């Protein structure tokens with residue numbers, strides 16, 4: 202039987218990408234009118250009434266998670282379901298996932314299960330070297346996909 206060297210075996214990874222709600226977000230820095238902003242709780246949001254559709258934030262996001270809303274012609278992205286979590290609810294994706302693969306938590310609470318997971322398990326963020334301080338963490342993220 203033909204033996205394939207370990208370094209020639211292809212590996213596939215499934216890594217869902219969403220807005221990282223970065224602690225130092227590049228998108229906020231480049232918005233010329235302040236339409237992209239950081240809420241007091243850290244969520245990165247877009248005020249559609251101020252957005253002029255210049256696209257700077259779409260180019261400025263190093264993760265490529267922003268896009269133009271095709272009807273409203275403003276920048277758009279994942280909001281962490283801010284309309285839900287700001288009222289104590291869960292994100293739609295976390296609620297819908299049958300395996301609990303997505304969890305949202307309060308990192309200021311040391312007893313929050315997400316905080317505990319970050320303290321006790323191997324986690325990684327995407328492109329740490331960009332210095333954007335992503336706030337989306339992946340359990341067991343392989344170095345090959347960071």
Ligand code: SF4
Nearest residue numbers: 220221223226228262
């Ligand atoms: S992932 Fe991109 S759009 Fe989201 S906060 Fe970070 S820089 Fe902004």
Ligand code: SF4
Nearest residue numbers: 232252253255256258
């Ligand atoms: S598209 Fe809108 S949110 Fe993005 S940089 Fe331009 S004005 Fe700001």
